[in-house]
Amino acid sequence: MKPTDSKNPVISLKNVSKTFQNKKVIDNVSLDIYAGETFIIMGCSGSGKSTLLRVMNGTIRPDEGHVFIKDKDIYHISDEALANIKKNFGMLFQYSALLDSMTVEENVALPLDEHTKLADEIIKIIIKMKLSLVGLRGYEKYYPSQISGGMRKRVGLARAIALDPDIVFYDEPTSGLDPVVGGVIDKLIKDLSAKLLMTSVVVTHDMQSVFGIADRIAMVHKGAIVAVGTPDEIRRSDNPYIQQFINGRPEGPIDFFKEDIGIIQDF
Amino acid sequence: MVSRIGKAVIEYLEWGKGVGALLSGIVYWIVFGPFKGKFPRRRYIFQQMVFAGLRSVLLVFFVDFFTGIVLAMQTAYQLEKMGAVIYVASLVAVSMCRELSPVLTGLVVAGRAGSAIAAELGTMKVTEQVEALDTMSINPVRFLCVSRFLALLLMVPCLVILGNLSGILGGFIVGTGSLHINPDLYMQTTFKHLEIKDVYTGLIKAVVFGMIIALIACFEGLNTKGGAEGVGRATTRSVVISFILIILADCVITAFFYFSKI
Numbered sequence: 001m002k003p004t005d006s007k008n009p010v011i012s013l014k015n016v017s018k019t020f021q022n023k024k025v026i027d028n029v030s031l032d033i034y035a036g037e038t039f040i041i042m043g044c045s046g047s048g049k050s051t052l053l054r055v056m057n058g059t060i061r062p063d064e065g066h067v068f069i070k071d072k073d074i075y076h077i078s079d080e081a082l083a084n085i086k087k088n089f090g091m092l093f094q095y096s097a098l099l100d101s102m103t104v105e106e107n108v109a110l111p112l113d114e115h116t117k118l119a120d121e122i123i124k125i126i127i128k129m130k131l132s133l134v135g136l137r138g139y140e141k142y143y144p145s146q147i148s149g150g151m152r153k154r155v156g157l158a159r160a161i162a163l164d165p166d167i168v169f170y171d172e173p174t175s176g177l178d179p180v181v182g183g184v185i186d187k188l189i190k191d192l193s194a195k196l197l198m199t200s201v202v203v204t205h206d207m208q209s210v211f212g213i214a215d216r217i218a219m220v221h222k223g224a225i226v227a228v229g230t231p232d233e234i235r236r237s238d239n240p241y242i243q244q245f246i247n248g249r250p251e252g253p254i255d256f257f258k259e260d261i262g263i264i265q266d267f
Numbered sequence: 268m269v270s271r272i273g274k275a276v277i278e279y280l281e282w283g284k285g286v287g288a289l290l291s292g293i294v295y296w297i298v299f300g301p302f303k304g305k306f307p308r309r310r311y312i313f314q315q316m317v318f319a320g321l322r323s324v325l326l327v328f329f330v331d332f333f334t335g336i337v338l339a340m341q342t343a344y345q346l347e348k349m350g351a352v353i354y355v356a357s358l359v360a361v362s363m364c365r366e367l368s369p370v371l372t373g374l375v376v377a378g379r380a381g382s383a384i385a386a387e388l389g390t391m392k393v394t395e396q397v398e399a400l401d402t403m404s405i406n407p408v409r410f411l412c413v414s415r416f417l418a419l420l421l422m423v424p425c426l427v428i429l430g431n432l433s434g435i436l437g438g439f440i441v442g443t444g445s446l447h448i449n450p451d452l453y454m455q456t457t458f459k460h461l462e463i464k465d466v467y468t469g470l471i472k473a474v475v476f477g478m479i480i481a482l483i484a485c486f487e488g489l490n491t492k493g494g495a496e497g498v499g500r501a502t503t504r505s506v507v508i509s510f511i512l513i514i515l516a517d518c519v520i521t522a523f524f525y526f527s528k529i
Contacts, residue, residue: 058402083404084404087403089402093395093398097398099396100390100394110405114405169402
């Protein structure tokens with residue numbers, strides 16, 4: 001199933017800009033993401049990709065432009081309507097962001113508890129299903145501090161998909177994990193998109209997962225979109241930014257070092 | 268200089284606005300939450316009540332007990348000169364109930380529960396847990412603050428009642444033990460002069476202090492910025508600001524009761 005050609009975008013950004021403390025973090029971004037695809041936003045640290053994700057999921061209100069989720073302009077509707085739309089989102093955080101005071105089971109149960117009227121027994125069953133989906137059956141009673149980082153991330157994923165959301169946002173899903181667990185997470189993301197027909201938006205700079213799971217890729221630099229394309233298009237692109245990024249070269253148009261403001265002047 | 272003062276004033280106003288907004292948010296969820304089926308679970312409120320209330324019992328007991336003892340000895344020192352030692356009983360009871368027990372209990376709870384709340388919420392904030400709640404469209408104010416607010420609102424008055432009793436007990440031990448007042452007479456004098464309004468003005472203070480502690484701790488916690496250092500700063504700020512506001516509110520409420528002759 002290649003969803004790229006379907007007509008209606010699930011997420012649509014129109015000329016979105018956001019400025020933090022006089023620094024333009026998102027610069028006039030327009031983007032369409034279609035149903036069922038795995039869309040990857042890649043870019044260097046500080047390029048504004050995480051902010052872009054948070055603009056899409058209704059956390060950060062942009063200064064200019066519009067964000068449409070299924071044709072609803074989410075920053076120009078009531079807070080309550082936005083909260084209702086957000087119930088169709090799942091989000092996996094970079095550091096999992098599980099609630100420390102609750103067990104694994106309670107963490108996964110939280111969205112179900114809050115947003116559904118399901119009986120406790122049914123919620124218990126759903127938790128078991130979601131945890132077995134991420135391979136963590138038997139860890140229900142553990143606290144987040146008692147399990148490893150990779151497991152926490154998988155619990156975070158179970159929580160993100162607890163309500164069977166339409167869209168799942170992943171903020172650096174593989175960072176800080178060993179390659180094997182990273183691969184497991186990548187596989188989970190891919191499986192979820194395929195099995196549950198979820199739209200996935202992934203922010204990452206892990207090249208292995210970029211080319212492993214993406215249907216389409218957007219490269220972000222200094223808050224602006226450099227290019228959007230399929231993995232093949234991106235790999236074959238002659239855009240110097242993309243080539244530098246995917247090959248991880250220190251020299252190129254992406255300047256790691258600030259232009260010579262001069263060490264001498266610092267003295 | 269002027270710009271610096273102006274900046275400070277603006278910062279205070281912003282802070283006040285933020286606290287006001289949080290208070291109105293909490294009150295909104297307490298009043299309308301039950302109709303939307305979005306009231307915090309009883310379990311969470313009980314959890315907080317146990318933490319803020321039950322676990323403070325021993326501390327409050329000792330603080331007020333020893334204050335009662337000290338108060339009895341200090342007043343006996345004065346009253347002995349006038350041969351009116353018996354009035355130690357009523358003096359201890361009235362000043363504990365009206366003033367000392369609410370304020371001391373408020374300070375103890377602010378130092379113990381308030382700081383813990385600020386640190387917990389601050390940590391949740393810097394580790395994205397608050398944001399996670401928000402993306403799950405669970406309102407953080409409703410989910411985190413309402414239960415803590417209600418718990419302190421209910422538990423501080425309870426602790427103050429305990430404090431009143433332990434203060435009177437402290438005075439009783441000094442009065443009967445070292446001042447040789449007949450125990451029956453001591454208790455009689457205590458309750459002759461202690462009126463019901465002395466107790467309930469103290470409890471009104473307790474309710475206000477409880478609200479102040481919860482509100483400031485939640486606000487500072489949820490507005491924590493920047494890592495572990497930020498959590499430390501939020502904790503300190505919550506304790507310091509609660510202390511100041513408790514004393515200030517105590518002054519205002521006392522003045523109100525004094526001038527309105529209630």
